[in-house]
Amino acid sequence: MDLIIFFKKISIFFTLMFSQLINNIDVHDYYVSTTEVNFSYNNHIQITIKVFIDDFEEMIQDNNNNLKLAPDSDSKKIDQITNQYISEKLKIKINNSQLKYEFIGREYKSDILQLYYEAVLTEKVQVITFENNILYDYFKNQQNIVHFKNDKFRRSFLFTKNNSKSSLSIN
Amino acid sequence: MKKIIYVFSFLITGSFNLLSQETPESKREPGHTNNNKFKQLYEEFSSPNRYRTASGAPGSDYYQQQVDYIMDLELDDKNTKLYGEETITYTNNSPDNLDYLWIQLDQNIRKKDAPALEKNGGGADPLIPVEVFASKYFDEPFDGGFNINWVKSSSGIPLKYTINNTMMRVDLPSSIKSGESYSFKIKWWYNINNHVTNRARSGYEFFPKDGNRAYVIAQFFPRLAVYNDVEGWQNYQFWGNGEFALNFGNYEVNLTVPADHIVEATGDLKNPREVLTNQEYKRYKQAQNSFDKPVIIVTEQEVIEKESKFSEKKKTWKYIANNVRDFAFASSRKFIWDMMAVKVGPKKVMAVSLYPKEGNPLWEEYSTVAVAQTLDTYSKYTFNYPYPKAVSVHAKNQGMEYPMICWNYGRPDEDGKYSDRVKFGMISVIIHEVGHNYFPMIVNSDERQWGWMDEGLDTFMQYLTEQEFGQNYKEAIVPLEKYPSRRGDPEKIVPYMSGFQKNISPIMSNPENVFQLGPNAYAKPATALNILRETVMGKELFDHAFKTYSKRWMFKHPTPEDFFRTMEDASAVDLDWFWRGWFYSTDYVDIGVKEVKKYRISSKPSPEVDKILSAYGMTANDLAPNYVFMSSDTDESNSDNESSNSINNSTPLKKYLEENPEDYDLNKNSLPKNFYEIEFEKPGGLVMPIIVDYIFKDGTKKRVEYPVQVWRKNDDSVKKVLATNKELVAIKVDPDLKTADIDISNNSWPKEKSASDFEKFKNKIKG
Numbered sequence: 001m002d003l004i005i006f007f008k009k010i011s012i013f014f015t016l017m018f019s020q021l022i023n024n025i026d027v028h029d030y031y032v033s034t035t036e037v038n039f040s041y042n043n044h045i046q047i048t049i050k051v052f053i054d055d056f057e058e059m060i061q062d063n064n065n066n067l068k069l070a071p072d073s074d075s076k077k078i079d080q081i082t083n084q085y086i087s088e089k090l091k092i093k094i095n096n097s098q099l100k101y102e103f104i105g106r107e108y109k110s111d112i113l114q115l116y117y118e119a120v121l122t123e124k125v126q127v128i129t130f131e132n133n134i135l136y137d138y139f140k141n142q143q144n145i146v147h148f149k150n151d152k153f154r155r156s157f158l159f160t161k162n163n164s165k166s167s168l169s170i171n
Numbered sequence: 172m173k174k175i176i177y178v179f180s181f182l183i184t185g186s187f188n189l190l191s192q193e194t195p196e197s198k199r200e201p202g203h204t205n206n207n208k209f210k211q212l213y214e215e216f217s218s219p220n221r222y223r224t225a226s227g228a229p230g231s232d233y234y235q236q237q238v239d240y241i242m243d244l245e246l247d248d249k250n251t252k253l254y255g256e257e258t259i260t261y262t263n264n265s266p267d268n269l270d271y272l273w274i275q276l277d278q279n280i281r282k283k284d285a286p287a288l289e290k291n292g293g294g295a296d297p298l299i300p301v302e303v304f305a306s307k308y309f310d311e312p313f314d315g316g317f318n319i320n321w322v323k324s325s326s327g328i329p330l331k332y333t334i335n336n337t338m339m340r341v342d343l344p345s346s347i348k349s350g351e352s353y354s355f356k357i358k359w360w361y362n363i364n365n366h367v368t369n370r371a372r373s374g375y376e377f378f379p380k381d382g383n384r385a386y387v388i389a390q391f392f393p394r395l396a397v398y399n400d401v402e403g404w405q406n407y408q409f410w411g412n413g414e415f416a417l418n419f420g421n422y423e424v425n426l427t428v429p430a431d432h433i434v435e436a437t438g439d440l441k442n443p444r445e446v447l448t449n450q451e452y453k454r455y456k457q458a459q460n461s462f463d464k465p466v467i468i469v470t471e472q473e474v475i476e477k478e479s480k481f482s483e484k485k486k487t488w489k490y491i492a493n494n495v496r497d498f499a500f501a502s503s504r505k506f507i508w509d510m511m512a513v514k515v516g517p518k519k520v521m522a523v524s525l526y527p528k529e530g531n532p533l534w535e536e537y538s539t540v541a542v543a544q545t546l547d548t549y550s551k552y553t554f555n556y557p558y559p560k561a562v563s564v565h566a567k568n569q570g571m572e573y574p575m576i577c578w579n580y581g582r583p584d585e586d587g588k589y590s591d592r593v594k595f596g597m598i599s600v601i602i603h604e605v606g607h608n609y610f611p612m613i614v615n616s617d618e619r620q621w622g623w624m625d626e627g628l629d630t631f632m633q634y635l636t637e638q639e640f641g642q643n644y645k646e647a648i649v650p651l652e653k654y655p656s657r658r659g660d661p662e663k664i665v666p667y668m669s670g671f672q673k674n675i676s677p678i679m680s681n682p683e684n685v686f687q688l689g690p691n692a693y694a695k696p697a698t699a700l701n702i703l704r705e706t707v708m709g710k711e712l713f714d715h716a717f718k719t720y721s722k723r724w725m726f727k728h729p730t731p732e733d734f735f736r737t738m739e740d741a742s743a744v745d746l747d748w749f750w751r752g753w754f755y756s757t758d759y760v761d762i763g764v765k766e767v768k769k770y771r772i773s774s775k776p777s778p779e780v781d782k783i784l785s786a787y788g789m790t791a792n793d794l795a796p797n798y799v800f801m802s803s804d805t806d807e808s809n810s811d812n813e814s815s816n817s818i819n820n821s822t823p824l825k826k827y828l829e830e831n832p833e834d835y836d837l838n839k840n841s842l843p844k845n846f847y848e849i850e851f852e853k854p855g856g857l858v859m860p861i862i863v864d865y866i867f868k869d870g871t872k873k874r875v876e877y878p879v880q881v882w883r884k885n886d887d888s889v890k891k892v893l894a895t896n897k898e899l900v901a902i903k904v905d906p907d908l909k910t911a912d913i914d915i916s917n918n919s920w921p922k923e924k925s926a927s928d929f930e931k932f933k934n935k936i937k938g
Contacts, residue, residue, distance in 0.1 A: 038927070046929040053592070068584075070592060104929075105936055110655065111592065116932050145671075158671055 031055055031139040035090065035132065039150035043121040047101055049086065051134065053113045058138050059085060070108045082106065086115065086134070093129035094121065129167040136161045208858045209883055212747045215755060216732050222400040227736030228723050235728055237262040238395040238420040245427040245485075246502055248384060251375060254360040255392050258325070261353050265398060268346040273398075273406045274339040277390035278361050280409050281315025281371070286336060287410050288312070306368075313364055317393065320358035330355060337409040339393065357393050372571045372578075378505065378527070381478040385503035385527055387566045387578045390415070394497070397617065401730055407619050413682040414618035414625075417496040419726060424492075428502045430484035431477050433469055435508075435525045435562045436500035437574045438492030446486050458510045459521070465509040465539040471528050477504045492574065494557075494726060496615055499573035501525055501564040509535065513543045516555035520546055526565035533583050533597060537647065538563045541601040544643060548636040549609050552714060553721035561608060563601045570600045572607030579604055595655055598640065598647070603633045614724045621731055622682035623754075627696025628734075634659030634697060661911040664690070664698040668759040669913035675757045679731065698911060699753040706909045707860065707879070708744050716741035748858055748879065758856030760910050763917025764902050765852035765888055769804040769845060772817040772824060777802040799824045801846060817844045843894035849902065849920075850890045855913065858882040861889075864906045867897040874906075 033051040040046050057069045063081045067073050083103050092099040101119040108114070132144040144159040148168060157166045219225035221232035242257040263269055280287045322330045322341055331342045347353045363386065366374030373389040397405040397416045405416040428434055434446070443455055451468050458466035482504075492498060505527040513522050524538035542563050546556050562576040569578035581597020583589035609632070611618055611625035618625055634656050640647070641654030648654055657663070667675070667690040676685040678696050685691040704713040719741040720734055735750045752758050776784070776791045777800065784790060799821050818825060818837065828835040835842070851861055861877040873895075881889045893899065902920040905912050912918060916925075926934075 036927075036929075038929070046927070048927070048929045068590075070590060104933060107932060109928075111657065114928060114932075116929055118933075156671070158674075 031135065031142040032145065033134050033142070034145045034147065036147045036149070037092065037130070045099070045101070045119045045121060047117040047119070049090070049115040049117070049134070050112050051115070053108060053111055055135055055139065056113050059135065062138070069113065079103070082115065086117070089133040091131040094125055095123060095127055125170050127167055127169050129165065130157060131165040132159045133164050136164070207883070208752065208886060209748045209880070212735070212751060215751070223730065223733055225736065226740040227720070227733045229727055232266070233727070234264040234266070234400070236264055236395075236398055236418050238418040239422070240392070240420060240498070241423045242392060243425045246386065248429050251363045251384070252360055253363055253388065253391055256356065256358045257392055258354060258356050259395065261347065261395060263347045263349055263351055263353070266349050268348050269343070269398065270346045271343060272341045273396040273404045274341060274393045275396050275409065276317045276334065276337050276339050276393055277409050279316040279337045280411060281313055281364055283312045283314060285316070290410055313369055314362055315364050317359050317361050320360070323356045325354040325356065338396070338406045359393060363388070366569070367567050370568070372569070376567050378529070383478055383503065383505050385501070385505050385566065387501045387564055387569060389497070389499035389571065389573055392498070397728065399728060402617070402620070405617060405619060410683050412688060413620065413622065415497070416617040416619045417615070419494055419496050419615065422490070422492040422495060422498050424490045424498060425487050426490065426500060427485050427487045429482050429504065430486045431480060431482040431504040432486075432502045433504070433506040433508050433525070434488045434500060434502045435523060435564060435576060436488070436490050437495055437498045437576055438490035439559055441489040441491055446488050459512055462512045462514065465511040465524070468508040468510065469506065471507050471531060474505055474507050474528055480504070495574040496612060497573050499576050501566070501576065501578070503527065507531070507535070509539055511539055511543065513546050515546050515550050518555065520556050520558070521560040522546065523560055523562040525562060529582055530565040531583070532587055533581060533589055533594060534565050537594070537598055538565070538601055540644065541598045541640065542605050544640045545602045545605040545636055548639045549606055549632055552632060552635065553609050553718060554725055556608065557613065558608065561605050563605060570604055572604040572612065574608065574612045577604035577607065599633065599637060599657065602636045602640065603629060606632050606636065609721065613726060614721055615726070615728050617728065617730070620681060622688060622692035623678050623696040624729070624731060624734065626692045627678070627700065630658055630693045630697035631700040634701060658694040658697050659701050661698055661702055662908045664694055664911050665913050667695060668911060672757060677756055678754045696754070702910060703746075703749065706862070707749060708742055712742040712744060752857040756856065759913045760857045760859050761855030761912055761914045761917075762851060762853050762859060762861055762904055762910070763914070764904055764920040765850040767850070767899070767902065767920050768848040770801045770848060771804065771844070771846065772821045773800045773802040774820045775802070776800045777806050797823050818842065841896060843896050845895050845898065847893040847895070847899050848890055849893060850888055851904070852888045852917065853882065853886065858886070859910050862905050862909065864903040865893055865899055866901040866903065867895070868900050869897060871897070
């Protein structure tokens with residue numbers, strides 16, 4: 001629980017995305033993704049995942065060595081592998097049931113890949129549970145940050161390989 | 172009357188403390204020390220002295236040691252070993268007598284039992300790719316590190332030495348007195364590592380298709396540690412992140428390699444006639460006068476023919492380098508070689524590239540021109556490049572700098588195709604690493620202690636150079652309008668500075684102990700300098716001060732304080748608040764608009780004024796008739812006619828204006844009638860100038876920049892009044908995103924909600 005930090009004031013730009021490529025450093029790569037989970041209007045949940053293109057490409061090429069990102073060599077195949085992977089690695093539970101989210105699309109911003117998913121809430125949310133295992137299977141020091149936001153408050157979680165799950169009560 | 176003035180002074184300062192103190196408080200507040208954001212840095216800085224002055228320049232007693240090397244090296248390509256014998260001449264310019272010398276053995280970080288291998292924590296991996304697992308748990312560790320054959324005096328007497336990890340102490344038969352020189356010799360060898368599989372700044376890349384290796388060799392010889400007035404001996408161990416602290420000196424190096432290798436190294440090649448073929452030599456001479464485009468000395472076709480031959484013969488390349496802090500070289504039979512001449516000030520400098528065919532077509536097209544652009548831009552902002560050449564060598568995954576030579580990544584796919592990401596990554600890394608010639612190769616800061624002093628300054632200069640490259644080579648960046656710099660723009664540092672505090676260190680930290688060296692030592696200081704230049708100091712003052720620092724410390728060893736002090740000394744801009752906030756803390760910028768109130772000139776005192784006066788048993792009638800009353804728009808007791816010229820509401824004001832017709836024209840419409848009180852809030856810890864756009868109903872806009880000093884006496888919020896004859900409809904703080912404000916949701920009045928990336932994307936695909 002010590003990783004849950006409550007911020008009195010968190011910006012909408014609160015995305016911990018860093019330049020991962022470090023010049024001149026022996027073994028010093030930095031791996032991080034951020035996922036913003038926003039409860040918006042009409043019981044919709046908007047999910048935005050930001051990950052470094054280079055890091056994500058490792059995973060894509062591990063599944064299919066011929067694929068390349070930005071520009072994409074085969075968008076359909078990349079979408080397919082991406083969705084398969086994300087649905088396995090990012091699990092969001094509302095109360096006791098697994099949230100099914102739908103792929104909206106993806107885009108590149110500089111060296112970052114942004115993935116968009118959306119879901120509709122069907123019940124009143126009391127507890128939301130995040131389990132984020134994105135890219136731990138490729139980078140030992142991968143860190144995944146989740147920012148949760150509804151109209152009342154925001155909360156941020158920092159997940160690592162050995163601490164990849166956290167719950168939040170909403171009243 | 173005295174009393175009235177007394178009361179009035181409270182109104183002016185806006186402080187009601189005295190009034191509230193009339194009711195006794197239950198508990199007296201404790202005192203505090205000076206924690207003002209503008210407090211000068213006397214406690215953080217060491218006292219100036221005769222070595223380093225308060226102005227930030229080298230002092231009258233400034234000294235630095237000189238270390239000269241003569242080396243014979245042999246590269247054994249078959250067995251991947253490097254052998255060396257070196258003669259070191261150490262000149263003690265310090266006022267102290269030295270009983271021993273410390274020598275850096277950087278290769279020892281790759282010894283089987285090096286503590287650096289265990290420096291990080293981290294548990295078991297529940298899920299791990301098979302090759303990573305195998306190499307982690309089943310492979311024998313690489314058998315690296317120096318093997319020291321002997322250490323001898325110049326007359327051949329063995330010297331006693333003690334190795335502590337990456338440092339070796341050589342005990343001297345008698346101390347080296349101040350002003351004296353001492354020569355001694357070391358013989359050594361080591362196993363060269365594969366720098367691709369075993370990530371390192373130096374080593375070889377193996378090409379399985381043709382069985383060749385490309386060597387990029389550095390930190391390869393025992394090098395003297397720095398002794399100076401700040402650290403004594405800088406013998407902080409090499410743990411991998413903190414780079415190097417090195418002495419200036421002259422080098423004479425004879426480098427023996429397989430006869431079919433092409434070599435580049437720090438220094439002037441003294442025997443091109445001996446090591447090059449006739450044709451290569453002819454092109455080499457031709458390149459010396461080719462100012463418009465690079466000349467290819469060894470072509471791709473010639474390399475392909477050589478790749479399968481593996482000559483058994485040897486050749487010795489001879490180099491001389493003066494006034495350099497290090498020596499590095501690259502060697503392979505796979506190297507294509509091109510170079511062109513660049514005019515830098517009054518001098519000619521060779522811009523050189525060395526790359527295996529795997530780097531083409533990218534390298535042939537962009538490497539040498541990127542080197543040339545770097546020499547041009549950096550020289551403009553610092554000093555003319557003083558060395559005879561600058562070489563960019565292509566090595567997979569590398570980005571590492573040495574005097575006159577550096578290794579750079581950026582490789583197309585096997586079919587020769589490459590993305591913009593690869594292209595711009597390559598151009599950027601070349602600019603960055605060639606730029607390191609200025610910081611720290613010439614402005615020779617201590618990288619072991621301060622990563623940011625070279626990385627931050629270099630990344631800042633890299634940003635300026637990339638932007639100039641984009642202007643000069645428009646066809647290289649099409650269809651973009653400006654070069655896509657990854658670091659430098661203020662908004663790009665926002666994610667880092669707004670991140671989890673437990674993962675952030677101040678810039679003024681040792682590189683071994685920071686969490687993410689990239690944003691900490693590269694991006695944040697580079698952005699800070701960019702903000703200093705464009706927003707705080709202005710380009711003219713900044714550029715002069717930055718150039719002064721570069722020139723003062725050219726071929727010397729500066730500390731952070733020398734930089735901080737010089738930037739103020741040469742500009743008359745107090746920057747202690749900036750260094751304290753941006754370099755000594757992890758605070759961030761967040762400034763916004765809290766509240767806006769409209770005031771008008773009124774005929775009667777507002778209830779607020781009445782209240783204060785009544786606390787002193789007075790009414791408005793007790794005041795002399797020379798005060799202007801102002802009341803807020805929301806003040807219901809204000810019965811003045813709103814449509815009238817509000818100056819008419821105040822008889823004393825009107826009278827005053829009429830009595831001074833030469834100063835004021837009462838009938839002129841330009842006299843302000845609307846008075847807006849704007850309260851700026853500052854949830855962020857960093858103080859910054861407040862840049863504001865006031866936007867009026869008639870569509871006009873007024874840009875105001877309040878100096879950072881407005882935060883001197885209240886760190887949380889500050890009120891300003893805008894007097895205007897126009898109607899204010901909107902306010903934008905930091906409208907051009909120049910301050911790295913981490914939360915712009917409070918930057919607008921009235922509040923604006925900006926669409927998220929998600930919403931923008933969804934709208935885009937819908938449309």
